[in-house]
Amino acid sequence: MKYIRQFAVILGISFLGEILHxxxxxxxxxSVYGLILMFLLLVRGILKIEDVRETGQxxxxxxxxxxxxxxxxxxxxxxxxxxxxxxACVITVISTVVVMATAGKVTEACIRRQEEGVIRQKEEGVVNQYGKSDS
Known part of the structure; x- marks a missing residue:
């Protein structure tokens, strides 16, 4: 019964996504509207991950x-x-390389920004050498 209820929840959210479309x-x-709805419901805590975990897996x-x-x-x-x-193969290869390069650059920028924040906090005495708060 649990699986039927979980599947009904997923199906209901997908149906709401189709209505929004x-x-x-x-x-x-x-389907994208449905994914966004599912994400928002999970983030807001309206829907618990346990409510859809097994069927989603x-x-x-x-x-x-x-x-x-x-x-x-x-x-x-x-x-x-x-x-x-x-x-189609040329487009696929080019778009894959562009997506990989963009994702890599964005990840590098995020890591660099995070490290700069930790360094700044260390200089201000907010965190110790392990990046943890002293308080």
Whole structure:
């Protein structure tokens, strides 16, 4: 019964996301609205992680299975896909490199900013040599 209730909660939030997609005139998929709703409910404490944990883990575990129909559809339309294969591969490689580089630079900037904050706090005597508060 617990799994049915958890699945119903996830399904309900997804349904609310689809309703928002219908009501709000932005080109954002309903699933993204659903993810944002789920995130906000979890962050605000309105929904506890225990309310969806087991079913969420199950859905993540079976996610690769969900790609089989898409792969079968690609195989069925190979003639049309074949003409776009090289441009799609080039775009995929370039966009992957750009995303990786951007994520790396942002991470480096965040780490640098955090280290500067710790150094500044050490100079002010707020934290000890381990980055922990003295109080």
């Amino acid at each position: 219908y009501l709000i005139p932005f080109p954002i998929p309903g 199950f859905l993540i575990e079976i996610m690769p299975l969900m790609f089989i129909p898409a792969a079968a559809g690609l195989a069925a339309s190979w003639g049309q896909v074949k003409t776009m294969l090289v441009p």
